[in-house]
Amino acid sequence: MKNLLFLVSVGFFLLLGCQSDPHKITKEIPIITAPVKIAAPKKVMADAATILSKKEVPILCYHSIQNFSANASEMKKTYTVTPANFAEQMKALSDEGYQTILPNQLYEYLVHDAPLPAKPIMITFDDTREEQFSIGAAEMNKYGFKGVFFIMTVSINRPNYMTNNQIKNLSDSGNVIAAHTWDHHMVTKYTGDDWNTQLVKPKKKLEDITGKPVTYFAYPFGLWNKDAIPEIKKSGYQMAYILSTKRDSIDPLYTVRRIIVAGQWSTPSAIKAIKSSFNK
Incomplete structure (x- = not known):
């Protein structure tokens, strides 16, 4: 019995010896936790009324850039700007302080109220004409446009129209390539x-050429109807462009x-038209 008490006493003192000094401050081991991911607030898409209430951005549409004779048809005169006048217009826009924007910037401005330059403008070209590349883009480059x-x-690689390589070059240079149908057949028919x-095949063809998504569309002759809009949406287009007629109140x-x-x-007439057409 005495041996048993002795062993218990020894064990008790040994146990006390293993304890830490009660006056000693033990450094705490930090608890490592995974970083908390805070979800970015979801952007609210503006409704149609809000989009329509915004100040419109001037958007220009060019077709041919060629010299034409005095006895040319009125249609040719309307749809054709001489190289000299085009050059003069680009300089005038730069001198007036305009800065070009692209469709993604316009979309963000309309839908999410993103800021734009003080004097934004968009310059667009329809129908694939070769001089839009050799004259139009070259002239715009002088001003960073x-x-x-x-x-x-349907016109790609045909005489007087752009080639695959020219279209790819425009895209790689920071311009936007968008769709204008296969053969200019009007959407209303x-x-x-x-x-x-x-809608679908031209989009795919242009995406194959540029290696980028094609999400913008222009109606041939600027003509549209309400039946076309759901089809354009379904085909993967984010925006579609008309000419100077009234916008749709719903889309x-x-x-x-x-x-x-x-x-x-004249160039002064063009500048005046820009200001009067988009003065809201």
């Missing part, structure tokens, strides 16, 4: 497989206004 080229895919032929993003710069206008 970038544009939107609405491509009619589409039936059956026309939607696939005129303003699919009826973005532009004005044709007429060949009969």
Whole structure:
């Protein structure tokens, strides 16, 4: 019994010896926790009324950049600007303090109220004409301008029209390549497989050329109807451009206004038209 008490006593003192000094401060080991991920607030998309209430950005539409004779048809005169006048207009825009924007900037401004330059403008080209590359883009580059080229895919690589390489070059240089149907067949007449032929296939072809998504579309002749808008949305387009007619009250993003710069206008007339057409 005495041996048992002795062993218990020894064990008790040994146990006390293993304890830490009660006056000694033990350094705490920090607890490492995973960083808390805070989700970015979801952007609220503006409704149609809000989009329509915003100040419109001037958007210009060019077609041919060529010299033409005095006895040319009125249509040719309207849709054709001489190289000299185009050069003069680009300089005037720069001198006036305009800065070009692209469709993604316009979309963010309309939908999410993103800021724009003090004097924004968008320069667009329809129909794939070769001189839009060799004259138009070259002249714009002098002022750091970038544009939107609405491509009619049936015309690619044909005489007097842009090649695959030129379209790719425009895209790689910071311009936007967008769709303008396969063969300029007006949207208001589409039936059956026309939607696939005129909207889906051209989009895919341009994406194959540029290696980038194609999400913008321009109506041939600026003509549109309400039946077309759901098909354009379904085909993967984010915005669609008309000419100077009234925007749709329900889908303003699919009826973005532009004005044709007429060949009969002087440069002062063109600047005046820009200001008066988009003065809201």
